[in-house]
Amino acid sequence: MNNKQRTKDKEQEEKLKVEEVIETDQVDQKQLEIDNLKNQLVRALADYQNQNKRFQEERQQIFTAASQNVLENLIPVLDILEKAQSHLKDQGLEMAISQFKKVLSDEGLEEIKPEEHNPFDHEVMEVVESIEGDEKDTVAEVVLNGWKFRDGKVVRFAKVKVFGGK
Secondary structure (H helix, E strand, C coil): CHHHHHHHHHHHHHHHHHHHHHHHHHHHHHHHHHHHHHHHHHHHHHHHHHHHHHHHHHHHHHHHHHHHHHHHHHHHHHHHHHHHHHHHCCHHHHHHHHHHHHHHHHCCEEEECCCCCCECCCCCEEEEEEECCCCCCEEEEEEECEEEECCCCEEECEEEEEECCC
16 A cells, blocks of 8 residues: 555645646746736837827927917018107107017017128018119118018018119
8 A cells, every 4th residue: 555655645745746837837938918908008108199299399389389370470460550750759659669670579580680781691681672873792781671480480571672783
């Protein structure tokens, strides 16, 4: 019986070892599944954060474009007020024009004010007429000031007359 008992014990030990190996394989498989799910979760979270960031950037771009569009549409109104002021010479209107320009400046617009006898700058000026003169390619007269955003985007080129030579 002793031999039978030993054989039985050995069989049970082997059976336990096989069960341990099976359990270890199952645990390893479950751990792989857990790791895979964690990876998927990390990727999904990163995708969500990237998409959220893109939405925020797009929203800001839309807001900026809309603001710039409104500001661009206000410039002709300012031109009309300045034209009226050149005829009326009204102190109240002058104050309104100053405030108007301050608001435009606060919102990111800069006035382009070319000066006579300075070189013509094609990046911010547009020639409306070329006249005879000794100072070739210099500003002879400013017809209308221009406007640009601080980032450099020109809203309206300054309209100038330039000397074209003799």
